Amino acid sequence: MTKDEVRARLRAKREAMSVFAVEGAAANLAEWMYRLPMPVGEGETIGCYLPIGSEPGSDAMLDALIDQGFRLIVPVVPDGDPQPLHWAAYSLATPLETRRWGLVEPKSESLGPGALADASVIFVPALAVTHGGARLGRGAGYYDRSLPASRAVRIAIVYDDEVLNDLPVEPNDVPMEWVLTPEAGFRRLDG
Numbered sequence: 001m002t003k004d005e006v007r008a009r010l011r012a013k014r015e016a017m018s019v020f021a022v023e024g025a026a027a028n029l030a031e032w033m034y035r036l037p038m039p040v041g042e043g044e045t046i047g048c049y050l051p052i053g054s055e056p057g058s059d060a061m062l063d064a065l066i067d068q069g070f071r072l073i074v075p076v077v078p079d080g081d082p083q084p085l086h087w088a089a090y091s092l093a094t095p096l097e098t099r100r101w102g103l104v105e106p107k108s109e110s111l112g113p114g115a116l117a118d119a120s121v122i123f124v125p126a127l128a129v130t131h132g133g134a135r136l137g138r139g140a141g142y143y144d145r146s147l148p149a150s151r152a153v154r155i156a157i158v159y160d161d162e163v164l165n166d167l168p169v170e171p172n173d174v175p176m177e178w179v180l181t182p183e184a185g186f187r188r189l190d191g
Ligand SMILES: Nc1nc2c(c(=O)[nH]1)N(C=O)[C@@H](CNc1ccc(C(=O)N[C@@H](CCC(=O)O)C(=O)O)cc1)CN2
Pocket: 049, 050, 051, 052, 055, 075, 076, 077, 085, 101, 103, 125, 126, 137, 138, 139, 140, 141, 142, 143
């Protein structure tokens, strides 16, 4: 199967999830955020996406990280063709707006693509990952263009049945080091 075929299948499965299942998973993911598998000091920067639709997680996940004293940055999609993501600071008080593709992003000015260099950990949205660390995203290549410039530990967040044995891989794909799922929590990937 091609990446697009796998994507279509995984998206259809997510869209068929009940609100109950999505919300239950989001509550679990927020709990797991209190058990990060690596030491992260107060005040350190963590990158995390703002989940939309049936993506795993909710703002409760980000709130749990803020609650522990971490500084959060979230992605901002720059205008035009795909290029490295920009980032914006996120706190409980950050005014948000809905933008392109229904993404929810801070209204505030972006910090530019360089802000990711400050992050110790980055939570990466994905449709699926493999035990070896391969990641399938939404298909615009934003994270694959952004992650090479970062030293952050890369943690993909997916639903439990989206940790697969095999996925199509391309040369630009940046491997994930950990996966977080609602039921099993954090697991190291052997990529
Ligand atoms: N919540 C969240 N934020 C995120 C991501 C994400 O996956 N989830 N991203 C992860 O990279 C980046 C945004 N990437 C995206 C890439 C494609 C589409 C999208 O909907 N594409 C259309 C096709 C668009 C077109 O070609 O005209 C589609 O899939 O139908 C949306 C976001 C940054 N922010």
